[in-house]
Amino acid sequence: MKPAPFAYHRPQTVADALDLLASSDAKLLAGGQSLGPMLNLRLARPAHLIDLNDLLELDFVRTAPGALEIGSLTRHHRVATDGQVAAACPILAAAAASIGHYAIRQRGTLGGSLAHADPAAQLPLIATLLDAEISIAGRTGTRMVRAQDFFVSSLVTSVQPDEMIVSVRFPVAQAGWGLEIFTQRHGDFAIVSVATTVRRTPSGEVAHMALALGGVGIAPVSWTDFLVPFLGRAPDEAWAAELAEAVAASIAPEDDARIPAAYRRDLTMTLVGRAVAAALAREAAQKNG
Numbered sequence: 001m002k003p004a005p006f007a008y009h010r011p012q013t014v015a016d017a018l019d020l021l022a023s024s025d026a027k028l029l030a031g032g033q034s035l036g037p038m039l040n041l042r043l044a045r046p047a048h049l050i051d052l053n054d055l056l057e058l059d060f061v062r063t064a065p066g067a068l069e070i071g072s073l074t075r076h077h078r079v080a081t082d083g084q085v086a087a088a089c090p091i092l093a094a095a096a097a098s099i100g101h102y103a104i105r106q107r108g109t110l111g112g113s114l115a116h117a118d119p120a121a122q123l124p125l126i127a128t129l130l131d132a133e134i135s136i137a138g139r140t141g142t143r144m145v146r147a148q149d150f151f152v153s154s155l156v157t158s159v160q161p162d163e164m165i166v167s168v169r170f171p172v173a174q175a176g177w178g179l180e181i182f183t184q185r186h187g188d189f190a191i192v193s194v195a196t197t198v199r200r201t202p203s204g205e206v207a208h209m210a211l212a213l214g215g216v217g218i219a220p221v222s223w224t225d226f227l228v229p230f231l232g233r234a235p236d237e238a239w240a241a242e243l244a245e246a247v248a249a250s251i252a253p254e255d256d257a258r259i260p261a262a263y264r265r266d267l268t269m270t271l272v273g274r275a276v277a278a279a280l281a282r283e284a285a286q287k288n289g
Contacts, residue, residue: 003039010051014058014166017050018139022162024048030073031107033100034116058111058166063088066172072111072165076123077102079110089130089170091177091195095122098179101187111165114150117157120189120215122181124151128220129195129212132170138163151219175199175208176283178275182267190215192264194271198235198279206231211272216253216264223247235280244272 009026011017020026026048029035038044052058058073061082068088070079079085080097099105099113099122113123114134127134127147134145136159150158159165175197181190193214201207209231211223230243248269255261 004042004045006046007048008051009048010054012054014055014137014164017052017055017164018137018162020048020050021164022139024050026050028052028115028164030109030112031075032112033104033108034112034118052164060167061085064169068092068170068172069167070110070170071167072109072114074110076105076108076110076113079123080105088172091129091173091179091197092123092126092170094177094179095126095195098122098181104187110168114168115157115159115165117151117153117155117219118189119151119154119217119219120191120193122190122193122214125193125195125212125214125220127168127170128222129197129210130170130173131222132168134165135167135169136163137166142166144169148222154218173197176279176281176286178278178282180271180275180278182271191259192216192267192271194268194275196272196275196279198276198283200235200280200283204234206233206235211247211275213247213251213268216251216268221251223250226250235276240273240276243276244269247272 009020011020025046027035027044027046029049029051052073055073058071060071061074061084062069063084076096076099080093085093110123113121114127117124132147134150136143136145145158152158177197179195181193183190196211199208209227211227212220214220233239248265251268253261253264
């Protein structure tokens with residue numbers, strides 16, 4: 001099947017792109033890894049297609065005090081391999097490296113992944129875990145939206161029809177981290193994914209912890225507030241088992257014949273345990289290194 005007819009535009013500036021958005025029934029094209037199939041299946045039928053690939057001003061990685069800022073047109077491959085990302089936010093680099101296949105990582109973009117908002121996708125998961133700030137531009141100016149307010153539902157975000165994502169700010173994550181993604185086949189979207197960061201006090205108790213889950217609801221979910229009873233305790237095997245069981249019991253995944261809800265809960269419990277163990281091991285290695 002081929003796309004329905006549309007008018008094609010290739011703006012040279014962000015301002016030009018926003019002008020086109022404001023006056024058109026339009027879709028933005030970046031890497032095209034999500035939009036392309038939707039166009040071919042005619043699930044999306046825009047009157048205008050706005051190709052952003054000449055907006056090189058949106059392809060960047062740079063550091064700021066306590067933060068890492070990445071342009072929306074930055075490809076997954078660059079996020080996965082850039083030294084600044086690896087140093088400031090290694091869990092983000094690992095998540096980008098796990099996306100799909102090599103060809104997809106070469107074309108897919110950070111902004112495109114967040115805008116598509118698949119609840120099982122890796123970059124929305126990490127944005128939720130770290131409560132990244134998403135910079136959204138419109139003709140009247142730019143606004144910042146925290147990830148917890150950005151993802152509204154499956155494939156739905158707070159971006160308005162006349163707006164576009166221009167950059168994302170991730171806080172520097174100086175803590176142990178763990179990322180577990182379970183797929184049926186290499187390159188598929190996750191059935192369940194778990195991301196976590198952990199930092200302990202000098203005496204060994206958990207001082208800070210963040211946890212996010214993908215694939216268990218209509219959007220990536222942050223479980224950080226849920227973790228308060230687990231702070232201030234030594235993360236031994238009993239602690240980890242209690243945490244994994246509590247998280248699995250608290251989710252309400254969709255039940256279907258292909259992947260029953262009980263299976264997702266069991267998988268969640270296993271992956272939480274693995275992610276937390278990996279985070280603690282990395283944190284210990286940082287301290288010993």
